[in-house]
Amino acid sequence: MRPTASPHRSRRRTATAVVAVAGLALAPLVAAATSPASAAPTGQKARYIVQVAGAPLASYTGGESGLAATKPAAGKKVQRDSAAGKAYAGHLRGKRSSVLRSIGSSESAVTRTYDVAFNGFAASLTPAQVAQLQKSPQVLRVWKDEERHADTTTTPTFLGLDGPTGVWQQKFGGPDKAGQGIIVGDIDSGIWPESASFAATSQTPAEAAAIKAKWKGRCDAGESGTPVVCNNKLIGARYYKDAATVIPEEFVSPRDFNGHGTHTASTAAGNNGVDASINGSPVGKTSGMAPGARIAAYKALWEKADHSGASGSTSDLVKAIDDAVGDGVDVISYSISGSSTYVVTADELAFLGAADAGVFVSTSAGNSGDTVGESSVAHNSPWTMTVAASTHDRGVAKTVTLGNGQKYTGVGVGGTVGPAPVMTAASVAASGAPAQAVDLCFSDVDQDASNGVQPALDPAKAAGKIVVCKRGSNARIDKSAAVKAAGGVGMVLANTSASQSLDADFHEVPTVHLDSTAGAAVLAYAATSGATATIGATDTSAVRAPQMAGFSSYGPALAGGGDLLKPDITAPGSGVIASVAPPGNNGNSFDSYSGTSMSTPHISGIAALVKQAHPTWSPAAVKSSLMTTATTLDNEGKPIQRAGKDATPLDYGAGHVRPAQSFNPGLVYDAGITDWLKYSCGIDQLQLVTEDGTCDQIGRIDPSDLNYPSIAIGDLAGTQTVKRTVTNVEGRATQYTASVQAPAGFTATVTPSTLTIPPGQSRSFTVTLTRTSAAYGKYAFGSLTWKGNRGQEVRSPIAVQAVAAAVTAETVQSTPSGTAELSVRPGFTGTLSASPVGLVAGEVHVSPTTQSQDSSVQVTIPAGTKVARLATYDADVPAGTDIDLVVTKDGHQVGSSGGGTAEEVVTLQDPAPGTYTVEVDLFSGPQALDVKVNSFAVGSAAAGNLTATPASQEVTIGASATVAASWSGLTAGTHYLGAVLFGDGSNEVGRSLITVNP
Numbered sequence: 001m002r003p004t005a006s007p008h009r010s011r012r013r014t015a016t017a018v019v020a021v022a023g024l025a026l027a028p029l030v031a032a033a034t035s036p037a038s039a040a041p042t043g044q045k046a047r048y049i050v051q052v053a054g055a056p057l058a059s060y061t062g063g064e065s066g067l068a069a070t071k072p073a074a075g076k077k078v079q080r081d082s083a084a085g086k087a088y089a090g091h092l093r094g095k096r097s098s099v100l101r102s103i104g105s106s107e108s109a110v111t112r113t114y115d116v117a118f119n120g121f122a123a124s125l126t127p128a129q130v131a132q133l134q135k136s137p138q139v140l141r142v143w144k145d146e147e148r149h150a151d152t153t154t155t156p157t158f159l160g161l162d163g164p165t166g167v168w169q170q171k172f173g174g175p176d177k178a179g180q181g182i183i184v185g186d187i188d189s190g191i192w193p194e195s196a197s198f199a200a201t202s203q204t205p206a207e208a209a210a211i212k213a214k215w216k217g218r219c220d221a222g223e224s225g226t227p228v229v230c231n232n233k234l235i236g237a238r239y240y241k242d243a244a245t246v247i248p249e250e251f252v253s254p255r256d257f258n259g260h261g262t263h264t265a266s267t268a269a270g271n272n273g274v275d276a277s278i279n280g281s282p283v284g285k286t287s288g289m290a291p292g293a294r295i296a297a298y299k300a301l302w303e304k305a306d307h308s309g310a311s312g313s314t315s316d317l318v319k320a321i322d323d324a325v326g327d328g329v330d331v332i333s334y335s336i337s338g339s340s341t342y343v344v345t346a347d348e349l350a351f352l353g354a355a356d357a358g359v360f361v362s363t364s365a366g367n368s369g370d371t372v373g374e375s376s377v378a379h380n381s382p383w384t385m386t387v388a389a390s391t392h393d394r395g396v397a398k399t400v401t402l403g404n405g406q407k408y409t410g411v412g413v414g415g416t417v418g419p420a421p422v423m424t425a426a427s428v429a430a431s432g433a434p435a436q437a438v439d440l441c442f443s444d445v446d447q448d449a450s451n452g453v454q455p456a457l458d459p460a461k462a463a464g465k466i467v468v469c470k471r472g473s474n475a476r477i478d479k480s481a482a483v484k485a486a487g488g489v490g491m492v493l494a495n496t497s498a499s500q501s502l503d504a505d506f507h508e509v510p511t512v513h514l515d516s517t518a519g520a521a522v523l524a525y526a527a528t529s530g531a532t533a534t535i536g537a538t539d540t541s542a543v544r545a546p547q548m549a550g551f552s553s554y555g556p557a558l559a560g561g562g563d564l565l566k567p568d569i570t571a572p573g574s575g576v577i578a579s580v581a582p583p584g585n586n587g588n589s590f591d592s593y594s595g596t597s598m599s600t601p602h603i604s605g606i607a608a609l610v611k612q613a614h615p616t617w618s619p620a621a622v623k624s625s626l627m628t629t630a631t632t633l634d635n636e637g638k639p640i641q642r643a644g645k646d647a648t649p650l651d652y653g654a655g656h657v658r659p660a661q662s663f664n665p666g667l668v669y670d671a672g673i674t675d676w677l678k679y680s681c682g683i684d685q686l687q688l689v690t691e692d693g694t695c696d697q698i699g700r701i702d703p704s705d706l707n708y709p710s711i712a713i714g715d716l717a718g719t720q721t722v723k724r725t726v727t728n729v730e731g732r733a734t735q736y737t738a739s740v741q742a743p744a745g746f747t748a749t750v751t752p753s754t755l756t757i758p759p760g761q762s763r764s765f766t767v768t769l770t771r772t773s774a775a776y777g778k779y780a781f782g783s784l785t786w787k788g789n790r791g792q793e794v795r796s797p798i799a800v801q802a803v804a805a806a807v808t809a810e811t812v813q814s815t816p817s818g819t820a821e822l823s824v825r826p827g828f829t830g831t832l833s834a835s836p837v838g839l840v841a842g843e844v845h846v847s848p849t850t851q852s853q854d855s856s857v858q859v860t861i862p863a864g865t866k867v868a869r870l871a872t873y874d875a876d877v878p879a880g881t882d883i884d885l886v887v888t889k890d891g892h893q894v895g896s897s898g899g900g901t902a903e904e905v906v907t908l909q910d911p912a913p914g915t916y917t918v919e920v921d922l923f924s925g926p927q928a929l930d931v932k933v934n935s936f937a938v939g940s941a942a943a944g945n946l947t948a949t950p951a952s953q954e955v956t957i958g959a960s961a962t963v964a965a966s967w968s969g970l971t972a973g974t975h976y977l978g979a980v981l982f983g984d985g986s987n988e989v990g991r992s993l994i995t996v997n998p
Contacts, residue, residue: 044851045124046882046924047111047145047243048900049315049346051689053138054095056119058325058357059673060088067091071357075616077214077328078116078357089115096121099138103129111242112319116326117353118346122243122315127880127925134901141689143346144882144900144923145243148317149337150189150260150301150310150597155572156287158392158545159602160660162272167659171613172292175272176201179293181210182608183235184269185329185359186601187320187336188261189310190254190299190581191237193228195262195589197270197286197579198295200231211235217296217327222253233271236296236327240320243313244302249583254299258310259580261297263593264335266579268601269293269608276577276590278506281414286578286590289605289659290612296329301336303584306447308475312336314346321350325357330611332361333604334384335597340366343381343559344685355383356673360611360619362387362604364596365567366553370499375650377566380559382706383676385607385623386566388553388652389573389599390546393635396504396575397539398512400492402525403532408518410493411504411575412511413592417490418534421465422526428461428486430454441469441479441491456482463487466533468526470519471495477586480507490535492526494519498643501550503594504575510535544634548642548651549574552596555650556779556799560683562714563703565799568623569630570640570652571606573599606659613663614729620707621729624668627709628794630655648781649797654710666734666792667726667757669709674698679706711767711784711798716746717806717827718958719770726765726786726794728757736786736794740767743782743800745774750784767798770958771827774802803827804989805982816998817968822948824963824982824990826955831985834948834963837866837941838978839970839996842934849922849931856919859935863913867993869936869977870895870918871905876932881925885933888917907993936977945969946994948980965994972998 055061058078062069068084079085092115100106105123112122122145125133133139156162161178163169168178180203191198203211211232219230219237228237237254246252256262270288277283298320301310317336324332332354339345351361361384368376379386398412403419429438433456437445442456457467467488469479476493483491490509495502495516502513512535514522525531548570557566576598580591603626610622617625632640632647632655639646640656649655680686681695682703704713705723713720728734735756742748749768757763767784774780782798806825813820826832849855861868872883884898887906894916897904902925906918920931949964965980976996982989 044924044927045126047122047313047315048125048130049120049122049143049145049318050099050133051118051120051140051346051349052095052099053140054092054119056114056353057085057088057116058353064091074358074618076358078326080116080326081216092119095138099133099136102136102138103132105129112315114318114322114350116322117357118318118322118350127878129880131879142900143314145313145315147311147313150258150335155392155576155602156289158572159657161289162287167609171663175287175291177292179269179290179605179608179612180207182290182293182331182612183211183215183296183329184290184293184331184333184604184608185296185298185324185327186261186265186268186333187298187300187317187324188264189258189301189303190239190251190256190261191234191265191297192256192262192579192581193230193234193237195266195579196274197266197288198234199271201233201271203232208232211294214328217323220254222251222255225251225253225255228254233294234297235294238320238323239299240316241302243315245305246302247305250303254297256299256581257303258301258584259591260301260310260335260597261299262581263578263591264333264597264601265295265297267576267598268333268605269295270579278588278590278592283577283590289602290608293605293608296324296327298324307584318346318350321347321354325354325359329359331604331608332359333601334361335364335600337366338363338378340376340378340380341558342685343680344689348381349689351381351384352676355619358619360607360622361385362600362607364600365389367551367595368553369549369551370497375555375558376553377555377557378553380557380564380566382564382671382679382708383619385603385626386568387596387600387603388567388570389549389551389596390570390640390652390656391549391574392572393542393545394575395540395543397543399536400512400514400522401534401536402522403530404525406521406525408514408522410512410514410518411502412513413504413506413538415510416535416537417510418466419532420489422468422492422531422533423465424468424523424526425457425470427527428457428465428467430456430458439470440473441467441482442474443478443482443485447474455485457486457488459486464489466490466492466535468492468494468523471500476503476505477507480509480511484508492519492522492533494523499550501574501594504592506592544636546570546572546634546640546656548640548647549594550643551594552651556712556714559685560703560714562801563712564706564708565649565653565710565712565797568653569603569627569655569657571599571602571657603657606657606662609659610662618670618672620671621668624670624709625662625665626657627654628665628667628796629658629661631658648779649710649799650779654797664730665794666730666788667736667786667794668729669707669724670727671707675707679703710796713769713800715803715806716769716771716800717803717825719768720958721766721768723764723766725762726755726757727762728759731759733758734792735789739785739787741782743774743780743798745780745802746771746800748782748798755786769800771802776802776804804984804987807982807990808992810993810995811965812995814997816970816972819964819966820994822963822965822980822992824961826957826961828984829955829957831952832955832961833952833983833985834950835981835983836946836948836965836978837981838938838943839946839967839976839994840936840938840943840978842871842936842975842977845933845935847920847931847933848928849920850928851922851924854919854921855931856917857933859916859918861911861913861916861937862939864939865911865913865937866940866981867938867977867979868908868911869905871934871975872902872931873934873975874901874903877902877929878926881929882923883931884921884923886919888919889914934975938977938979943978946978965992967994967996970996970998974998
């Protein structure tokens with residue numbers, strides 16, 4: 001349960017915002033007209049995305065005079081070229097033009113327009129123009145353009161897709177028919193059209209007609225390189241480079257250079273039975289998950305200058321999403337980074353429009369599994385499917401035997417070598433090479449090809465040796481390339497952290513990849529005189545799987561405060577072999593990649609199969625079918641592991657995908673745009689992009705009550721009841737009985753415990769979870785399974801965290817004196833105390849900053865500090881200024897804030913005492929500015945200007961109570977921070993922050 005907290009930013013908006021986001025027919029409030037400017041304001045320009053009021057085509061349900069609804073019916077596509085589509089698109093174009101005129105600009109200044117899944121545009125704007133737009137009733141939100149990054153020979157067999165008893169044959173009549181009539185849109189780094197994975201296929205006239213009827217896209221040949229040519233497999237290709245930095249080697253076309261996009265597209269829907277080889281050695285046959293589906297490629301990621309990966313801008317990515325929905329895709333596969341804290345970024349809102357139009361969206365959970373913190377999972381939105389990564393059962397065990405007789409087993413593919421001398425990289429360092437680059441075995445120490453290659457290793461020392469290289473920074477295969485270039489004959493790749501994954505890459509020399517424990521032992525031995533080693537052959541025997549990949553990001557969803565479980569599911573994402581682009585892969589047409597980028601297209605392809613079988617199912621129903629049929633057990637019937645321990649729903653969500661079961665889930669947890677908007681209001685985020693009061697019109701729900709296939713409560717205080725509704729998608733009435741495994745330390749009651757549901761009908765139920773002995777602040781896990789009278793099992797994971805009290809997180813006020821009501825839901829019965837600390841005024845630190853040179857200030861936080869805050873404010877800078885903050889201590893980042901304005905806040909709870917560095921980035925605005933950084937350190941003492949009433953009261957477990965926080969005597973123009981600390985007589989059980997900006 002989430003007690004309401006006031007957001008830091010509140011913008012004036014009209015209720016038209018409801019229509020813009022929800023497509024609901026609600027009457028708009030009257031808004032004052034905005035006068036057009038006579039000339040464009042001056043100032044340094046930067047690229048921004050502007051969301052304009054008004055529903056996009058995918059969500060418009062009518063309401064504008066003379067304009068028919070354009071939202072497609074279930075199972076249908078947006079018809080942007082229909083009379084209604086063209087008319088409404090023209091209406092949106094007029095609204096954009098009006099917005100542009102209001103800031104003295106025109107369509108010629110726009111670099112991207114959006115009208116299908118998202119309504120708005122991207123443009124280079126001055127700070128003054130941004131400031132005008134932020135105040136305009138015609139504009140919902142302005143975001144600065146951000147950079148996003150790219151985050152299978154046996155997987156079809158492992159997933160039960162191929163073979164005479166597999167899904168392809170049993171459900172569809174063969175692999176060539178699996179995915180027929182479905183279009184997968186792959187938004188990534190492009191595609192290599194000549195790959196055999198995308199060769200033209202045979203098709204029936206009926207299928208050709210079905211694709212023609214829904215496909216409205218195009219095939220761009222490109223501006224450079226061999227022109228891209230599409231066929232009846234690769235039916236569409238576009239590219240987006242308006243905000244990209246394109247290196248000379250890249251192709252200004254949909255053609256892939258990096259290989260990431262080719263890999264993801266072929267994994268999702270590449271042809272079946274394609275012979276693959278890597279470095280000249282056959283590695284088997286590859287296939288996509290939906291080999292009969294069609295592919296449309298959208299290139300919005302571009303090779304980085306240092307060849308460390310591919311990245312792209314949010315403005316281009318949103319346009320790709322917008323086009324994909326308008327083109328008629330059924331599934332969007334998006335193996336690209338995203339926000340881990342917000343569901344109202346431009347790209348996530350574009351996905352909201354896509355899902356509202358019936359497009360299933362699969363996104364990657366992220367590759368930050370070794371991050372230390374509460375959560376690292378990206379793409380927290382409930383309208384996308386967020387995919388974690390795990391291993392598959394292809395054996396890749398490889399052993400290194402040392403001269404002292406010790407053996408260490410890791411992973412690896414390729415040949416054998418030895419016995420041969422084994423040495424640390426440091427022992428074969430090139431003269432003058434940086435020590436870190438040497439340890440990591442850089443092929444070029446500065447990674448800058450323009451000034452020639454500066455190797456880290458010395459051929460005179462490395463020739464004929466097996467070299468031990470540490471993991472980190474540069475690509476793993478770059479390390480073996482460095483060893484080969486120096487004349488080395490083999491490599492031991494040593495992890496440096498227990499959380500790092502083991503990856504069987506195809507290296508330039510025989511290689512074994514070891515975990516941090518084994519790697520440390522080999523490093524120590526290799527440093528001794530006369531050390532030798534032998535790298536043995538790969539053991540390809542099937543292995544225990546799946547296991548969670550160490551890099552796979554974990555949940556819960558921070559955006560929902562733990563009241564939504566993310567990731568949703570896991571799929572193979574480690575050592576996946578698929579097609580790639582030769583230019584970025586040492587000339588190979590296939591390669592083995594690892595990442596949640598690889599697991600995501602597995603789900604995209606499987607979702608395409610479910611869509612083929614059930615064309616009228618909503619994206620939420622497809623997601624539910626995949627989640628409720630997933631498994632938490634591996635191929636040995638044991639719990640899925642992560643780093644040698646039982647994994648949890650925070651790692652894999654509902655579990656590992658089981659395609660065969662997903663076509664007949666029995667029941668689904670369905671949801672749509674109204675549910676998602678109420679959820680977004682419930683987590684206090686939709687308010688950031690709409691008018692104050694919009695959520696009062698839409699309504700809001702406790703985020704734990706979203707009709708979702710998993711159950712999560714991030715702050716259960718005593719007891720809480722959640723609601724769910726299931727729909728029978730079988731063709732006959734079925735009786736289901738609840739079987740609940742309560743999380744340890746909780747009781748769980750399902751009401752009613754039996755449901756009889758006619759076909760196509762829905763029934764609701766509640767689950768009441770009550771803490772008995774669970775530890776506070778730690779998640780406990782269970783499950784709810786509805787068991788049908790014909791053997792059906794519909795399973796939902798439960799993740800619950802008990803807290804001593806659930807309290808209002810923060811209230812933000814703006815008067816020198818006043819009172820705010822704080823909500824408290826205690827997890828105990830007894831006496832609740834409320835003690836004020838602060839309010840303290842911010843101390844101002846001036847940091848001279850320019851757009852070309854960041855600055856920093858040092859702030860000392862004393863011992864005993866309860867809450868510290870570092871902040872900048874819009875009121876202290878010229879209109880339209882955008883500032884970002886990064887806070888570090890002892891060289892480690894402890895917080896950051898990077899919104900689209902100068903209103904930035906980093907809050908640290910119970911911080912360690914010491915000196916903190918606040919780095920200030922002047923993203924846009926004046927060329928130079930004295931930035932005022934406000935620091936606050938709230939200790940354990942009251943300042944006399946804040947009270948909490950009552951100071952104590954008797955409370956009952958789970959029953960809400962209120963406390964009034966009152967402040968007075970504050971100075972106008974000064975920022976204040978304080979808190980009310982709640983206790984149970986022995987310990988602090990929660991705190992509410994009090995921010996006052998009079």
